Amino acid sequence: MAGSIFGKCFTITTWGESHGPALGVVIDGCPAGLPLETSDIQCWLDRRKPGQTTISTPRKESDTVRILSGVFEGRTTGTPISLMVENTSQKSGDYSQIASCYRPGHADYTFDQKYGFRDYRGGGRSSGRETIGRVAAGAVAAKLLAALNIDICAYTRSIGPVSISQERFDRAAILKTPTSMPDYEAGKQAEAYLAACMQEKDSVGGVIECRIQGMPTGIGETVFHKLDARLGQAILSIGAVKAFEIGDGLWASQAKGSENNDAFASSDGAVIKQTNHAGGILGGMSDGSPIVLRAYVKPTPSIFRPQETVNQDGENITLEIKGRHDPVIVPRAVVVVEAMTALTLVDLLFEHMYARLDGILDFYRSVH
Amino acid sequence: MAGSIFGKCFTITTWGESHGPALGVVIDGCPAGLPLETSDIQCWLDRRKPGQTTISTPRKESDTVRILSGVFEGRTTGTPISLMVENTSQKSGDYSQIASCYRPGHADYTFDQKYGFRDYRGGGRSSGRETIGRVAAGAVAAKLLAALNIDICAYTRSIGPVSISQERFDRAAILKTPTSMPDYEAGKQAEAYLAACMQEKDSVGGVIECRIQGMPTGIGETVFHKLDARLGQAILSIGAVKAFEIGDGLWASQAKGSENNDAFASSDGAVIKQTNHAGGILGGMSDGSPIVLRAYVKPTPSIFRPQETVNQDGENITLEIKGRHDPVIVPRAVVVVEAMTALTLVDLLFEHMYARLDGILDFYRSVH
């Protein structure tokens, strides 16, 4: 494989370019018996769809998903689930500008270096539209997690200097604000900040936070496939994510052990942690506390100011990017973080099923 | 597998517990023809060996490595390389304290939750000694990288509040200071800080930085197996690492696009970037600039102050950890970061070899 396959037990293969006929994903390893219809997936895709707010590109795409296999009479059959979204609004426009030069902050140069040439139309495979496959598959994974009473909630934590406040946290706001912030007030501030950015033909970065509740304990494989390591790969594979944190990881690197250690306590017969600096993961396994992770996202590289760069002939040029682009990547990437988190959790939940002999014996006694 | 296998082309399987007879690693996929002797590996193991300074545990282990297979007449044969280090200083001591309770910040609780019980002697598989296999294999990977003129250099960037200064950067200091800092002055300050920590029966966290020079461009697979995503998994799989950053990733999440974009320029016929906020990776592939990554490490969880916790019977207890433990994990983890980086780079360098048809045709024309 060359990078578009993810997961060991619940395995997805994504495909498609920004301006090709379609994009999609094949899920291999979805268990049989999950009720699944198009609307389960469509509502996830709608969250990343362009053209919905003043801060997202006006490209009009319905991003309508079709289920091409693996579902029969409303339930998954255990065979591969193929999901496809056709591109309808790609324009056969003028790409001569992009085709021959290397946009700063983009993958144009590295694609050419790796493969010798590239599909330059709209960024090809390095376009944000690549995430359609991730989100469609993530919707299926999230439905499995819901059946296990595991809840994932991602949202914008900050945009540029504007951060949410825990006091004003309102989950309903995430889907209602253009910024995907769970805080209406911070959302308004961030919108104003973004308007100023757009005025200056500039863009800005931000931080996405994701919380998982209801995770069974002991999930994650020791050593290389720790839960945090696998979540790290998943989140860092999202374009524009440049740093990843579990719990209070950044703070911990300057803290004392006596501050950072979470004391265990007994509570109604259950073991709990009195604090959660560890972000719900100890020794690479879920510890029963909420899992908290953060993705640090760079600013949109496409800005409308003139930029110095080089063309394919190695000549220094000044580039002025045309078209329209989101001034911030974060709000539309929130659902992608949620999707990648769901995919990782499902994969490790399945893998955990054969961790103990007694669990295996119980399974084969009851099922057969 | 259950987590102890890493890499797709250059694949390692590590094994062993802190107080078992031995620890080791098997490398499958090391190319034939690499000159390799025990000393190539021993010098890496010596960097993580305990008992060498005032800030590391006085457990005396020679950590002598043996090559058990895969090398013939001083060169690798292409078959699996088995490396083993025997434990010599494990004491059959009194583990009743650890055996029956959950140390805060440790994996005791999650191990029990996952597997039903655990090898409690010295932390078993969750001990820092687990990294012996990683480091031994990393030494072999680094030798391959050296043959390709790729240089990896990891070091301590900060311990608690004490950070290195770029002006005083001195690579030679890394191997000479107990802190693994490339800055003698900061090293002295950090040692003083650590002495105070130990006095207070406390520990502290820190940051490791790693720079890679000479990496060919275009290495890394698009979408899920991006170079930064794979490095992220590799580094986050090291116990105690709680956050991971590429280039100026944290800063970028608050920066403007006009600040963060690295302008391309032509220099003597080569394409270079005028700045390197991206940390040498664009679109998940190496871009020719130095690759820069950072691992944020939590404080040593074993501290000597009394701590509240729970025992296996679910009773609240106060725990006072005995023995001696490093007051900071960072200095001895530097070589582990270097090893995991080397392993990741070799893996993706091999995978890149079949990225283009012309490269494949050239290979089979010349080799056969």
Add this chain to the structure above:
Amino acid sequence: MAGSIFGKCFTITTWGESHGPALGVVIDGCPAGLPLETSDIQCWLDRRKPGQTTISTPRKESDTVRILSGVFEGRTTGTPISLMVENTSQKSGDYSQIASCYRPGHADYTFDQKYGFRDYRGGGRSSGRETIGRVAAGAVAAKLLAALNIDICAYTRSIGPVSISQERFDRAAILKTPTSMPDYEAGKQAEAYLAACMQEKDSVGGVIECRIQGMPTGIGETVFHKLDARLGQAILSIGAVKAFEIGDGLWASQAKGSENNDAFASSDGAVIKQTNHAGGILGGMSDGSPIVLRAYVKPTPSIFRPQETVNQDGENITLEIKGRHDPVIVPRAVVVVEAMTALTLVDLLFEHMYARLDGILDFYRSVH
């Protein structure tokens, strides 16, 4: 994953059911720069298409392939290639007979046992139409092999008691005879034999042979991923194949070492084998002689005679299968054997590229 992913370097994921909207495959790991158009794939699919001869089912399907991604301006880009064939002739017929009973020799019973229920329309995922994805991907693999001057040729060796003669071997006949035999005379005999079978409402088995010429030496990985082991998995994964042989393997199991050993000899500076009982593979690696393999195929399980079986309520019933089915699987499976062989060879050719340090150094010196 749950079984629909194949290959490590050149990785395919197939999907689709007999009576769903479409079937297809995603190829991840196809190198950039391969000229590829629909016709390259269509001609392979046309070889397995139904309705073309008196000995194949008259279901009318054009099996028209679409390339949905991974190709730009006539060349592969290195990103995933998504290929899709829409089902056009699936009838929303009466499946009550199949739905509620277990056809002998079919996967109905085991699918129900594994997944709890099944898509019973036309066999669902266990239909012969499942091979569309394999064949489409195999066409791409074969084009890569052709660029390396490697030739694969599969054909029917026998149908029931009728075998081809080496003296009458005529490669052109493979694509011209309904039986896919490279021998017009045997082909006629086999057609007569099949006509009699159909008269008796019966079916028959046969043998497919495949020869590979021009394979570089040393391809195949030692121990578990030997060339013959990987070819074995590939071929035995084709429905109805019940045995697999390399070279004169069956004969060898009764032969003497002095008979079976192939003597090496020097010929114009090259090392050749004077005989080829080994079928071109020694120690799991290609040895320079033609690779010869055989697939032993069971008779079509769908026959029109009344058969004893059980329904889903566990009642003994007599089943009379309706519709029309090929009286022999072999002729249309020939192209599937060729496809699976091509996929396996490409995968191992890519993996071999990092077997030796000198090859790696040469590659990075020349490419970068």
Add this chain to the structure above:
Amino acid sequence: MAGSIFGKCFTITTWGESHGPALGVVIDGCPAGLPLETSDIQCWLDRRKPGQTTISTPRKESDTVRILSGVFEGRTTGTPISLMVENTSQKSGDYSQIASCYRPGHADYTFDQKYGFRDYRGGGRSSGRETIGRVAAGAVAAKLLAALNIDICAYTRSIGPVSISQERFDRAAILKTPTSMPDYEAGKQAEAYLAACMQEKDSVGGVIECRIQGMPTGIGETVFHKLDARLGQAILSIGAVKAFEIGDGLWASQAKGSENNDAFASSDGAVIKQTNHAGGILGGMSDGSPIVLRAYVKPTPSIFRPQETVNQDGENITLEIKGRHDPVIVPRAVVVVEAMTALTLVDLLFEHMYARLDGILDFYRSVH
């Protein structure tokens, strides 16, 4: 990896050469809680040990296994199990004869072609001693299968022209006869046949059969990871195996559908098959009948007659192999077939655990 890793859930990595310091295996993915001691493994290794009968090489090796990790207080912990056997009787003998020439039927030539050179001492990694790792890991897999009441029984079916009789089948004989035949009379005939072979300085091939009883139904993954396909790879990866058959596969390729189809019938509420030509596998999944497979093994390539071959300088030479070698590979390979079968079954049993949503929900309800 380069071939020495096998299995996806229960993953083994084998290592070691015939004349290196040791050979071994690391198992990653063995569930916690399996009682395991050295003797469980030793009795399997003893079955493949040389020097025990007149028909096996007199090399004296105790092949004593050590458990180096993954077991604590007599039970597996869920962490990697490292098993090692030290070579004690390798002679630093004269290998100049083997070192410089290519033995017919051996891997000398292909190893040199792949890797550029080889460890020629006793065949290096292509020695039969390579199977030590497989057998040691297979013993652990078999112990897991026993806990699930799954029984594997392999034995010699034929040596040269001498076959066992089903009427005289006596399981106890397998471990008692030098030929590993479950038939004392055929065993005696085979011993006489082998004595004659040795007299003629020749060797002979044979067939190993393996039967699995008690397998749950529905095990095996559709399409590429069918149970028969995975068993095929496993068995064909054993050196000297040149063909593989499931059930009556060879016969089926000449049979009629009406003969080969196994009728289903209801028996005490259970679905059974009235015959078992399918060898216990339908559609790539276990069907509840005994699984029957056969490995066709070539004659020992080391024979004492003069043979024509080529040396490394490309000169034609006559080779007379010295030392002593088994005149037949089959009897000592029986336990290897059993081991590879056990490893494959465990792997697919684990993978099956997440095939259905209801099974997953039950698991997480009961375990957590």
